[in-house]
Amino acid sequence: MSDQEQADAAEDADEAETEEPAGLADGDFVRIAYTIRTTDDDQVIDTTDESVAEEADIDTEDHEFEPRVITLGAGHVFPSVDEAFIGAEVGDEGVVDVPAEDAFGAYDPDEVETVKADKIPEDSRYPGAQVQIDNQQGYLETIIGGRARVDFNHPLAGEDLEYEYEILEAIDDREEQAAGMLGIYLQEAPEVRIETVTEEEETISEDDDGEEVVETEDVEKDVLYVTATQAMQMNQQWMFQKQQIAQDLMGRLDLDRVVVEEVIEGGGMGGLGGMMGGMGGGGAGDIEDALEDVDVDADEIMDEIDEE
Structure with a gap:
């Protein structure tokens, strides 16, 4: 090999080392269509396709069936599905086998307990009823006399799953990314916007004489504004984890602040009389x-x- 050929080969090797890995990477946002079925009996448990839901006799009235935006590596999908998406390309489709341990966990017989029947509301005392006892969610198996057997396992515990997917597009717009992330938590994507605002910030330093010097400077900050819906305000995950959700949004989208705006709609002046007479x-x-x-x-x- 000539000196020139050796130089060219070395240059190609350097380029290969510096070349970014192909395909999707951890932290990327993608829009996907999917259907999840149980392996044993082919039961549809979740889908973004309304026609698939209708064929499976799933109630479609109160659900939105459309592709979802997820973040790779954020726990938005099962770990084995996350692994399949890393390195994949937009347009790829396939099926991932998800073992029970990687999905909703193995079935634990110790999670089936006998409790007093009076802990269960009368209108929920039938097999299959969803009940909550001592802050635990479970399903009533049987009830005999004053005793009831309640299964606190997840309904899909022990079930192996098949995750059928298609990667539709990569999402680069931060507002779409924010709406998609919130949609994961809230089951529906609220209206959002991102604005860059300028704020004054003070810095305190000391001069040569040891005196404090206060200086102000203009700092630009990216703020995510979220329009709160009634469903969002009633969502338990949002109610109890809004701080963590906001921190996740700021960390992944490089935001400085999240502002949730409550919108009250209506018209007329009919309520003013009550306000003057009945609100202090x-x-x-x-x-x-x-x-x-x-x-x-x-x-x-x-x-x-x-x-x-």
Whole structure:
């Protein structure tokens, strides 16, 4: 091999080392379509395809069937599915076998307990009812006399699964990424927007004489604004984990702040009378203050009120 050929080979090797790995990587956002079935009996347990849900006799009335945005490596899919997506390309499709231990866990007979029947509401005392006992979610197996057997295993514990998927597109827009992440937690994606705001920040330092010097500078910050829906406000995961969810959003999307905006819609002035009379106001001082804004003699009206 000539010197030139050796130099070319070395250059090619250097390029290969510095070349970024092909395919999707940990932290990438992708939109996927999927259907999850049990391996043993081919039962559909989750899908983004409405026609598949209808064929499986799944109630479609209160569900949105559309592809989901997920983040690779964030625990949004089963670990074995995550592994299949790393290095894959947009457009890839396939089926991943998910063992029970990698899905909803192995079935544990010790999680089936006998409890007093009076711990279960009367309208839930039938086999298959979902019950909550001592902050544990379970399913009623049998109830005889004053005793009930409750299975606290996940309903799909011990089930091997098949995860059929298609990777539709990579998501680079941060607003779409944010909506997609929130959709994972909330089962529906709320309206979001990201704005860059300029804020003044103070820094304190010491001069040569040891005196404190306060300086201000303009700092740009990226803020995610989330429009809170009624369903979001009632969502238990959001209610109890909003701080962790916000931290996850800020960390993955390089945001400085998350602001949740509550929107109250409606019209008319019908509620003002109740406000003046029933929400801690309604005294003479409130009326007098209100009358200062209109062209009437406030003192005269207040005298008439006192006379009554």
